[in-house]
Amino acid sequence: MGTKKERLSRLWALFCSVLYLNTFTFGGGFVIISLMKKKFVDEKRWIEEDEMLDLAAIAQSSPGSIAINSSILVGYKVGGAAGTIVAVLATVLPPLIILTAISFFYEAFRDNRWIAGMLKGMQACVAAIVLEVACSMGMNFVAEKQIRSCVVMAAAFAAVFFLEVNVIYVIVICIVLGIAHSAVPLLRQRSKQKKGGERREP
Numbered sequence: 001m002g003t004k005k006e007r008l009s010r011l012w013a014l015f016c017s018v019l020y021l022n023t024f025t026f027g028g029g030f031v032i033i034s035l036m037k038k039k040f041v042d043e044k045r046w047i048e049e050d051e052m053l054d055l056a057a058i059a060q061s062s063p064g065s066i067a068i069n070s071s072i073l074v075g076y077k078v079g080g081a082a083g084t085i086v087a088v089l090a091t092v093l094p095p096l097i098i099l100t101a102i103s104f105f106y107e108a109f110r111d112n113r114w115i116a117g118m119l120k121g122m123q124a125c126v127a128a129i130v131l132e133v134a135c136s137m138g139m140n141f142v143a144e145k146q147i148r149s150c151v152v153m154a155a156a157f158a159a160v161f162f163l164e165v166n167v168i169y170v171i172v173i174c175i176v177l178g179i180a181h182s183a184v185p186l187l188r189q190r191s192k193q194k195k196g197g198e199r200r201e202p
Contacts, residue, residue: 010078010083011079011082011083011086013044014075014078014079014086014090015086015090017039017040017044017090018071018074018087018091019090019093019094021035021036021039022067022090022091022093023094023098025067026122026125026126030066031126031130032066032070032071033056033059033070034129034132034134035129036070036074037049040074040078047074047077047078055070055074055077056070058073059073060171061171067091068088068092071087071088071090071091072084072087072088074087148181152174152177156174
């Protein structure tokens with residue numbers, strides 16, 4: 001785990017990183033996940049890419065804000081319980097301060113065409129960021145020839161985007177498929193061990 005000084009240094013680096021990401025992130029939870037991937041996977045290498053995918057899936061499927069959920073998971077992974085507290089604090093502070101300041105000038109912002117134009121431009125940027133990280137992380141499945149994961153991913157997208165299936169049903173079905181995918185090899189292994197034990201008996 002390292003010395004106390006090293007742990008404090010790691011927590012401070014975690015706080016600064018999460019604070020920076022949440023201060024300059026616009027567009028919702030999906031954007032913060034993509035930026036966390038770049039910061040903690042590509043840059044700092046505190047988390048493996050497969051782990052980041054798992055954390056993103058848990059954050060998306062859990063109740064509450066994706067940004068808070070992902071910060072809790074990343075903070076716990078990096079620094080345990082203390083990392084969770086630090087990450088959540090760093091996540092909450094920027095929007096709290098920014099929204100408090102904006103509330104005093106809401107009337108001026110509401111009908112300002114310059115602000116409206118800025119937000120339109122940010123929407124395009126957010127879409128590009130989400131698409132880029134989805135493609136970069138999704139291509140790993142293709143490169144590793146995880147055909148089942150690719151099929152499930154494509155089917156889930158088609159169900160939500162084209163068929164307008166409620167995302168809750170899609171998540172539940174994917175959970176069931178994931179459990180089945182993990183359980184089948186274990187059942188086969190136990191079956192082989194049982195047959196092997198029966199053959200050894202006189």
